[in-house]
Amino acid sequence: xxxxxxxxxxxxxxxxxxxxxxxxxxxxxxxxxxxxxxxGYVTNLTNARPWGLWIGVDVASGVALAAGGFTxxxxxxxxxxxxxxxxxxxxxxxxxxxYTFVVLGLLVDxxxxxxxxxxxxxWNPNSVLFEVAMCVMFYLNVLYLEFVPIVVEQYKxxxxxxxxxxGLNAPVEGLLKLLxxxxxxxxxxxxxxxxxxxxxxxxxxxxxxxxxxxxxHPLWYxxxxxxxxxxxxxxxxxxxxxxxTTLVTSSLKLDPEMDILTPLTRFTVFLLGLYLALKxxxxxxxxxxxxxxxxxxxxxxxxxELILGVIxxxxxxxxxxxxxxxxxxxxxxxxxxxGVLVNRVNVFVVGYRPPISEAxxxxxxxxxxxxxxxxxxxxxxxxxxxxxxxxxSGPKQEVSA
Amino acid sequence: xxxxxxxFFKIMGATGAGLAATGRSAAAWESRAPEDAYGCLVDLTRxxxxxxxxxxxxxxNGLPQPEQSFDDLTILxxxxxxxxxxxxxxxxxxxxxxxxxxQLIPTFVKIQCMHCQDPAxxxxxxxxxxxxKENGAVHYDASKCIGCRYCMVACPFEIPAYEYHNPITPRxxxxxxxxxxxxxxxxxxxxxxxxxxxxxxxxKRADLLALGHQRIKDNxxxxxxxxxGEKEVGGTSWMYLSDQPFEDLGFIQVxxxxxPQLAETIQHSLFSYLWSPIVLFGMLSGVMWGFRxxxxxxxxxxxxxx
Numbered sequence: 001x002x003x004x005x006x007x008x009x010x011x012x013x014x015x016x017x018x019x020x021x022x023x024x025x026x027x028x029x030x031x032x033x034x035x036x037x038x039x040g041y042v043t044n045l046t047n048a049r050p051w052g053l054w055i056g057v058d059v060a061s062g063v064a065l066a067a068g069g070f071t072x073x074x075x076x077x078x079x080x081x082x083x084x085x086x087x088x089x090x091x092x093x094x095x096x097x098x099y100t101f102v103v104l105g106l107l108v109d110x111x112x113x114x115x116x117x118x119x120x121x122x123w124n125p126n127s128v129l130f131e132v133a134m135c136v137m138f139y140l141n142v143l144y145l146e147f148v149p150i151v152v153e154q155y156k157x158x159x160x161x162x163x164x165x166x167g168l169n170a171p172v173e174g175l176l177k178l179l180x181x182x183x184x185x186x187x188x189x190x191x192x193x194x195x196x197x198x199x200x201x202x203x204x205x206x207x208x209x210x211x212x213x214x215x216x217h218p219l220w221y222x223x224x225x226x227x228x229x230x231x232x233x234x235x236x237x238x239x240x241x242x243x244x245t246t247l248v249t250s251s252l253k254l255d256p257e258m259d260i261l262t263p264l265t266r267f268t269v270f271l272l273g274l275y276l277a278l279k280x281x282x283x284x285x286x287x288x289x290x291x292x293x294x295x296x297x298x299x300x301x302x303x304x305e306l307i308l309g310v311i312x313x314x315x316x317x318x319x320x321x322x323x324x325x326x327x328x329x330x331x332x333x334x335x336x337x338x339g340v341l342v343n344r345v346n347v348f349v350v351g352y353r354p355p356i357s358e359a360x361x362x363x364x365x366x367x368x369x370x371x372x373x374x375x376x377x378x379x380x381x382x383x384x385x386x387x388x389x390x391x392x393s394g395p396k397q398e399v400s401a
Numbered sequence: 402x403x404x405x406x407x408x409f410f411k412i413m414g415a416t417g418a419g420l421a422a423t424g425r426s427a428a429a430w431e432s433r434a435p436e437d438a439y440g441c442l443v444d445l446t447r448x449x450x451x452x453x454x455x456x457x458x459x460x461x462n463g464l465p466q467p468e469q470s471f472d473d474l475t476i477l478x479x480x481x482x483x484x485x486x487x488x489x490x491x492x493x494x495x496x497x498x499x500x501x502x503x504q505l506i507p508t509f510v511k512i513q514c515m516h517c518q519d520p521a522x523x524x525x526x527x528x529x530x531x532x533x534k535e536n537g538a539v540h541y542d543a544s545k546c547i548g549c550r551y552c553m554v555a556c557p558f559e560i561p562a563y564e565y566h567n568p569i570t571p572r573x574x575x576x577x578x579x580x581x582x583x584x585x586x587x588x589x590x591x592x593x594x595x596x597x598x599x600x601x602x603x604x605k606r607a608d609l610l611a612l613g614h615q616r617i618k619d620n621x622x623x624x625x626x627x628x629x630g631e632k633e634v635g636g637t638s639w640m641y642l643s644d645q646p647f648e649d650l651g652f653i654q655v656x657x658x659x660x661p662q663l664a665e666t667i668q669h670s671l672f673s674y675l676w677s678p679i680v681l682f683g684m685l686s687g688v689m690w691g692f693r694x695x696x697x698x699x700x701x702x703x704x705x706x707x
Binding site for chain 1: 557
């Protein structure tokens with residue numbers, strides 16, 4: 001294995017990073033407004049439409065698009081395909097930050113942020129959301145533990161805190177040693193637990209809407225919705241890795257790693273194909289294709305999701321030529337990522353229509369600001385952590401001083 | 402590719418077999434509806450739209466005074482929904498029926514929480530802040546609530562409202578079925594007590610059903626042969642008699658199956674005793690053990706490297 005991840009050590013405050021900081025600040029202002037005036041002050045949510053952009057994008061899509069973490073861990077560490085090692089750490093970092101921001105998004109969205117710990121003592125085992133919450137909580141901790149070796153590798157034996165904090169050097173060093181000992185012995189448990197917990201809550205996120213048959217449009221309301229959520233999450237894992245690796249390697253001028261991404265997406269042909277077959281089969285079995293040409297916004301959103309988000313990229317990925325072209329591969333994977341995003345938004349927002357009030361919903365500007373601010377925060381932290389921790393493989397092309 | 406595909410099918414096969422096994426052994430979903438619940442039967446042919454029930458509800462529950470007085474019936478010109486300041490509202494419908502002087506006859510419909518026998522909101526609630534009480538009330542305990550609003554997503558009748566403008570301690574607001582009044586003081590719910598025309602009958606749900614069917618039988622010309630709430634979503638504590646088709650009066654068609662059934666069946670057959678996560682964990686450990694130091698031998702790049 002020639003792969004040696006190392007800190008980027010590049011200039012941090014590039015124009016892109018400044019832009020991220022600006023968007024974060026704008027989001028922070030909107031979050032302050034939410035805690036002064038209430039959710040109603042910054043959103044267009046109503047009694048009939050209690051879930052909106054934040055649940056659809058920050059939470060549901062955030063969880064789905066963090067699937068690169070457990071899918072790469074599965075191939076590289078459970079199937080021992082160490083060849084794929086270089087994408088495991090970036091995918092793990094994305095998953096860790098993704099879930100962290102899912103929780104931050106939830107904190108903003110739930111009415112009583114300070115009460116978020118209450119499911120720990122008040123259990124409702126009948127609640128799908130309870131199971132999702134428990135899995136997300138455990139998985140977030142698993143992700144932090146999986147990330148420990150990266151921090152240990154960089155700082156163990158080298159803890160050197162500045163000035164007044166230097167007194168903490170020894171305790172921090174001790175903590176790192178302890179964490180290193182735990183994770184070193186038990187990493188296999190965390191890796192497998194990560195896959196198991198992911199399968200559980202990725203599917204259960206789909207079960208959330210099964211309680212509302214009169215509200216979710218029949219194109220999405222199906223008893224196999226949890227299976228569709230699970231297969232689409234697994235299928236989007238590697239495309240998400242390709243999507244972010246290509247963005248990162250091109251913006252930081254690193255090796256494009258096509259020799260890893262191309263074979264990785266051969267799994268996707270099978271996985272996305274399985275998702276497509278399930279989705280189309282479900283539509284045929286339940287006869288919901290009758291809605292396809294009725295021209296409503298919901299149906300059109302479904303067609304976009306299915307055609308642009310699944311069929312087109314699947315056909316593209318079947319072609320070896322596309323898989324070998326950096327641009328082609330990126331476009332196909334971006335479409336898959338977009339398709340899963342649209343699917344989650346469709347299930348939780350677009351396809352949701354309360355039949356009595358028939359209330360409509362479009363996110364408010366400040367609602368969008370918070371979502372954008374959170375995503376910017378995620379990217380900012382990603383950039384920060386890859387700068388100082390050994391996550392990405394070192395620059396192999398255009399080595400700049 | 403080869404190996405992982407075979408491994409994948411192995412996993413899928415084992416999972417399928419496991420699912421089939423629990424399908425047989427797992428206990429079928431059972432309703433948790435209280436057997437001796439109270440309820441209310443609303444006779445829409447009796448309601449005169451006086452809004453006294455709205456006023457009593459506001460007083461009994463200590464809700465804020467509305468901007469428009471309860472005596473002001475012009476409010477009936479628009480359709481309202483219960484919200485965080487009013488747990489019940491009366492709407493007026495003209496279904497086309499006319500009296501002997503060719504005047505349209507209105508039908509007034511009081512709406513509030515239906516207090517479902519197997520409430521979707523209580524099944525959904527992450528912390529069990531919403532519970533179905535033995536006396537029939539679907540009860541909300543704000544001290545457990547985290548404000549996720551999944552109950553509002555789950556409710557088929559679009560009843561729970563939210564204090565969206567409270568930044569720190571917002572509550573879900575809905576009809577309480579006057580839980581304390583009924584359970585501790587032995588009184589009727591505020592609305593049922595005040596109704597001047599006995600449009601609302603309070604009693605045991607089973608008795609109310611018998612009463613409703615008796616009224617239908619005694620006056621077949623006056624009522625439709627349908628008690629809304631008898632079977633809807635598995636039954637509700639609040640039920641309605643009408644002479645006009647319910648779909649013309651703002652009532653939606655809902656499944657007769659309790660809404661929590663599907664999701665709870667899936668969840669419990671997959672996760673009771675955490676059997677499936679444990680099986681999956683075991684299988685993955687086996688795969689990991691079997692594939693240690695073997696994976697890369699099978700990397701086959703098929704000349705895909707650019």
